[in-house]
Structures are given as C-alpha cells and as structure tokens.
C-alpha cells in the first residue's frame with residue numbers, strides 16, 4: 001500500500017469539517033438547549049441527532065468485534081460508496097478498478113464523480129481474476145472494488161485470493177460484504193487489523209431485514225474511518241434511523257437468515273430441475289442467478305403471474321440470466337409454479 005497521505009485527495013487532507021453546535025459544547029451538564037436553533041417543543045424529533053452516532057457505533061462495534069473508531073455509519077452502503085470516491089479520487093484524474101459483473105453503484109458513483117472505472121471481467125464460472133485486476137491498475141488507481149458474495153453472480157471469492165489482492169494492490173480495496181451473513185465464511189472483519197488499506201462495507205438492508213431504514217456500515221483502520229467521518233453530511237443518519245437501529249440490533253438477527261439459507265437450497269434444487277432452466281449458479285447470498293434460453297420471455301411470464309425478478313440478461317457476463325431473490329416459502333412456490341409451467 002502507498003502511504004495514506006498519498007492516496008487521499010489533497011483537498012480532503014486539508015479539509016476542516018463543518019462543526020455542529022453539538023460539536024462545540026464541551027459536555028457540561030446542560031438542561032437548557034439554546035445553541036442549535038431547534039424548536040424547543042418536544043415532539044420526539046425536534047432535536048438534531050448525534051452527528052457522530054456514538055451510541056449506535058458503540059453497539060455495532062461490540063457486535064462486530066471491532067473498535068468504535070473503525071466504524072463509519074452511512075445512509076445505506078451507497079453513501080459509503082460515494083464517499084470513497086470523494087475521499088480518494090481526484091475527478092478527471094484518478095481511476096478505480098472493479099470486477100464485472102458486480103453491483104452497479106460502483107460505476108454510477110464513479111461516473112457521478114468523473115472517475116474513470118476500469119472493469120475487469122470475472123473468469124470462468126465467475127472466478128476472481130486476481131492477476132488481471134492487479135494488471136489493470138496504474139499509478140493513478142486509488143480504489144479496487146470487490147464484492148463477496150458478489151451481486152448479481154451470488155458466489156463468494158476464496159479468502160486467500162481476496163487477501164492476496166489486498167496485500168498486493170497499492171491503493172484502497174473496498175470489499176463489499178452486503179450479503180456476508182448468508183455466506184458460509186465469516187468475511188474479512190476479523191482480519192481488519194491486518195490490512196491498513198481495507199474498507200469493508202456491510203449493511204442492515206439484507207440479513208437484518210431493514211432496507212427501509214437506510215443504514216450502511218464501513219469498517220476500516222482508524223485513520224481511514226476518520227476520513228469518512230469528516231466528509232459525510234453532519235447529520236447523515238436521522239434520529240428515527242438511529243433509534244430504530246439501536247432497538248432492532250439489540251434484538252439480534254433472529255432465525256430469518258437460517259430460513260433464507262434453507263429456502264435457497266430448496267429453491268436452487270427446484271429450479272435446477274425445471275425444464276426451462278439451463279443453469280443455477282451456486283449462491284452464498286439471498287438470491288440465485290439462473291440462466292435460461294430466453295430470459296426476456298420467462299421474465300414476462302413471471303410478471304404476468306404477479307412475480308417480479310431482476311432481468312440481468314443485458315448485463316455483460318450475465319446474458320440469458322435472471323436474478324431471483326429468495327422470498328418466503330409461499331412466494332418462492334409461486335415463482336416456481338410459473339417457472340415449471342413455462343414452455344420455451
């Protein structure tokens with residue numbers, strides 16, 4: 001890895017972050033709050049939330065076995081994706097490398113930030129092209145995007161290969177683990193201290209069942225996590241999100257992950273036996289990627305039956321493919337009935 005100072009944009013290195021009213025009070029015992037131009041009449045949300053989200057960070061750090069200072073919380077992982085470009089990539093000058101196909105926001109956020117995105121196709125059966133990824137980087141490459149388990153392919157990459165990429169890549173590696181709770185392995189959080197250039201993204205949108213809350217997490221070495229804290233909007237998480245997350249996370253993840261994993265096995269077997277399905281790709285996520293001879297027609301047939309899946313046939317590397325999220329057993333059965341009845 002290059003020294004962090006070389007990787008961070010000069011304007012971010014020099015940034016003096018906005019100081020909120022609450023940042024400026026030193027913590028004496030206050031019972032009259034007249035510093036932030038808030039409305040004094042209590043309706044549950046009349047006060048600004050903690051801009052540093054200390055309580056929720058403490059709770060998440062304890063849950064994940066990391067230090068509070070290694071945690072950034074954002075408005076979904078999508079906020080952390082955008083901020084990674086803003087922190088490390090100078091528009092019109094720097095570039096990023098990513099696998100392809102993968103989650104679409106890495107490219108959209110690159111385009112928004114005027115950053116060249118170099119996409120490296122996955123290998124046979126969606127394997128990780130380690131050497132090609134390293135080869136695609138040059139002295140202006142700041143970020144390498146990995147997603148494991150990967151969306152939309154569903155496979156997780158071998159930890160040994162991910163580790164090699166993190167060690168050999170000179171910039172920051174962002175490893176998106178949005179689906180890690182559905183996978184067999186535990187991911188890279190336990191190894192965060194090994195890699196000063198690693199940023200792990202996770203979210204409560206999937207296994208925790210809180211996509212509506214908009215809470216994403218980035219975990220990184222303290223100096224990197226601190227940079228995310230500097231560039232975010234002061235109140236990027238609202239009071240309702242903070243309160244609900246605190247309560248829901250305390251309740252534990254519950255049995256739904258195991259149910260979804262069980263359904264994933266059952267649905268994969270049923271799809272593999274369906275006449276119109278040519279291939280069900282192995283999945284470590286809460287969805288299955290399947291290949292069929294006519295993805296558009298099967299997609300339309302499912303819509304006629306009131307079932308929506310994601311048509312990925314126009315994504316390079318996913319020709320003929322639909323991505324099917326694992327639902328409840330009843331929902332999966334409705335989808336399977338249509339697939340079984342479908343004739344090419």
Ligand code: PMP
Pocket residue numbers: 075076077078079103147150151176178179202203204205211215216
């Ligand atoms: N990363 C991946 C790989 C995803 O598939 C998604 C959502 N589909 C996200 C991140 C976005 O997560 P969030 O809801 O936390 O913004």
